[in-house]
């Protein structure tokens with residue numbers, strides 16, 4: 001980071017490019033990378049001094065296998081793209097897969113039904129001992145689980161920023177941090193650093209579509225979803241390779257939605273753990289390279305983000321996280337909120353003006369699918 005706090009590769013805005021991108025989160029940078037790899041001149045404008053949006057506040061979890069349909073297709077490309085870009089830009093990835101921990105027979109039944117819908121090897125069913133091979137501390141209540149070997153992890157605090165550095169150093173690419181986009185019209189983007197002429201403009205501002213193009217947000221019913229997250233220290237030496245999902249995660253991802261036993265999971269969790277459903281918790285975690293865990297997450301939704309985090313929800317995450325992992329001495333190091341766009345559809349791709357695209361992942365899978373979405377948008381040109 002430069003002494004000013006501005007991202008080190010921040011450059012001044014050119015007056016004309018082929019493609020102007022608004023937003024330096026994973027979705028905006030994915031578009032910039034696709035366009036640059038096709039030899040186009042690209043400028044990215046980002047209002048903040050460095051990436052601090054959803055793309056750095058998440059688990060860094062490419063939850064590929066649990067997707068279905070078009071999201072799975074996008075995730076499959078994104079997986080390959082994360083690996084390739086990690087190599088080119090030099091950031092950390094872990095091909096450790098995901099461990100789904102089942103602590104009730106109905107959860108295991110969902111995983112068995114899910115495995116039946118997938119190619120052999122994509123969903124490896126486990127008994128309790130098999131779960132312990134991936135998660136040595138797993139509690140006694142574990143009945144089994146599944147390992148999803150294709151899933152990936154990146155360090156969200158590093159990956160997007162490294163991508164911006166690498167892109168900003170490429171010929172024909174400029175990333176201007178601290179530059180707010182104020183208005184867009186066909187062929188021109190107006191910013192706090194002046195206007196830029198561009199044949200293509202891509203608006204990748206996550207939930208803030210309503211600030212720049214309110215009619216697009218209204219037509220797609222985009223709202224904000226805000227989540228509480230914790231960074232916790234674990235006892236020395238605890239290593240958890242895969243991302244860890246729980247029974248609540250089965251209720252969330254599209255891949256599990258058609259499993260007949262899912263309703264039984266929902267009913268039981270509502271009876272036994274009403275607080276988890278009231279906070280709309282997806283209990284999961286990933287481990288950062290330094291050993292700390294990213295533990296989350298709760299969900300709340302509305303047009304405007306509630307300014308106050310709920311302490312009782314943090315306590316719930318901590319207690320349930322400890323129970324899931326079989327670790328009773330977790331210590332909170334950081335707390336934060338992340339926000340993403342939410343809408344009835346999983347993806348928003350609109351062209352409100354000629355040459356102007358608005359692209360947003362409208363559920364919590366942008367790290368998993370963002371690159372796949374960007375490729376399709378750029379291919380569509």
Ligand SMILES: Cc1cc2nc3c(=O)[nH]c(=O)nc-3n(C[C@H](O)[C@H](O)[C@H](O)COP(=O)(O)OP(=O)(O)OC[C@H]3O[C@@H](n4cnc5c(N)ncnc54)[C@H](O)[C@@H]3O)c2cc1C
Nearest residue numbers: 023025026027047053054055058181206338365366367368
């Ligand atoms: C807590 C949490 C956990 C999550 N976990 C996962 C996960 O494990 N796996 C997964 O796949 N997904 C996960 N997600 C979802 C994922 O993080 C998002 O879908 C993804 O990061 C969205 O990327 P983005 O680039 O659209 O948004 P952002 O990263 O928010 O980037 C948008 C950028 O646009 C900029 N911007 C906005 N308006 C303007 C303007 N007018 N001018 C200039 N710049 C502007 C913002 O400053 C911001 O930097 C999670 C999200 C959260 C919040």
